[in-house]
Amino acid sequence: GHKVADEFEEKKSEDGGGHHEGEHEEISQVSVTVATMLFIMLAGSIGLLKFVRTPDPDIRKSAYMMISVTMSVFLAVVVNLAVVNFEIDQIYTGKPPLGFGLPEPRYTIQTMIGMGNLTVGWFLLTRLAWAFKRDARLLHSITALGAHLLAFAGIAAFSSMQRGGKKKTKGTYGLSFCTLGLCIVFLNLLSCASARWRRRLAEREQGASATYRSRTVHFKITWSAFEKIKEAEMEAMVMVVSYIVVQIICQILLHRLPHLHSQEPLDKLNSYNIFWLMASGFMCVILAGALQFMPLDTQKAISERLKKLTKRPCLGFCHRFVGNWQDLMMSGLAMSMCWCWLSGSLWISQLVWLPWNCDPGLLDVINAFCVSVVSILCIFGLDMIADTIDEHHALKERAVPPDIEKAITTGNLGDGGRKHGDGGPIAFLINEPFLMGEGFEEVLNELAQEAETRAAKVMRIIINAFGMLVALSWDRAFDTAEETLVDYIVESKDILDHPVILRGLLAAGLVAFVFPAWTHYIVPLALKRDEEFQQEIQADRERHQMYADGEKGHDGHPHEGHEAKEGGGVSSSTEDSSDEDANDSDE
16 A cells, blocks of 8 residues: 555656646536536426426416427437438448448438328328227327327428429529428328228228217217327428428528528528527417407408318318318417527527537537526416406406306306296306206306407417427437437447447337336326316315414414314213213113
């Protein structure tokens, strides 16, 4: 031990006595990344815990929906990258006999591969959702994950089409607008073909049902599956079309087509471009509100005009979207807002952090964290506005009679409501024998839901859009993290030097680990209704009150009621014992 100490002292004297005064160790980029990630993880965990335990049913539902969408996007990114890399790096450019040995594909080939993936995935989603239609949680998981997989496949296909046939082309405005039109037509054709296939599957199973009860149950399950699949298809269509629209806006600002998953040159970015891109997102919100506040006569006129247009043979495939064209347009505008603000946040992060030589992976994580914080704050503000509007103007707009307003407010009809006969103010809604059953509560709940004002509905749509914005911001971080991990392992050649196999194993492992947990723990919370969250919040308040009362009792200062109860118990027991003694003496 003395010998080792002497050698250490000699080495230290040779080096000049260790570190000189004012000399610092060089901090590596890895250390900065790890330290930043540690603080972000801690702040994100505590903030997310506070977010999901907020005593507001709408906020809680939005929180769990945001978490569910983020998990779905994470799985969709991993699976989509594994499939695309297998098709291009292994089958198309791989060496024979495992591949064709072709050169790097041009944008035309990438478009064909993406459209093939989109077509196969579209019908595969229908088949899987139809096979698991009896399990509500699994059906929701399959449709949500399938919608995002279809969206990413469509984005890859049509964004490649925007850039033309040659690989280094910048794209033209005419080609971009033609791509937008072809995208809408192609997605509508896929939706119509999928709807016909679902109808045939339903008719085949309904014919096999023998009894009336089995047919009724089959109809309910089939209708629920139809709605879920249709929602998934609408979400995929809205994401793809809105992405192409935002790409055109960015092309106008930058005079070139940007790519969402690559950094823009700093000389192309300035405050002018960022301002107009963020303003475009704000204009999408204003247009969504204008659509909702459109007069009813104008809405009917537009619906009639669309019905006449869809009767033509060339536009017959669009007849399925005439009934809900307004909701579809508002969802598209809200999704366009997401893409605009996501691209704007990425440009701001590049302008702020890239001059400091910030790591690209850390840049994506910081951007996702900042977007999440701002989105959550906006969700709180919009929910407060929506609750205020619902509270003051929901019942006035429908001119609900006082008895019905009292019933909706208090939750029951009361004695005064049951005295009305057939000519009372409630007779136009429900019959007298129906008042005493559970159907009255259903009518009141339905009336309360329908009484939501237009402004509150716009707020709810924007709140859901902010949840999608958070999921898409983490989408880029997941993408960058996977590419970094795969490239490092392949270059080190310690474990596996084949990127296609490594991405496939990573995707399979993550899906096997994350998908069951997401389905069993996150999806049920995301599917809860507002009434269930309200009951949960009320139960939490009662539990906290019970704990507070128990702590007060253990402090040595019991309640007066508790002392009286104990005293009353002693006196009553004494009186009972004296009464028993008197009875014994009488006997």
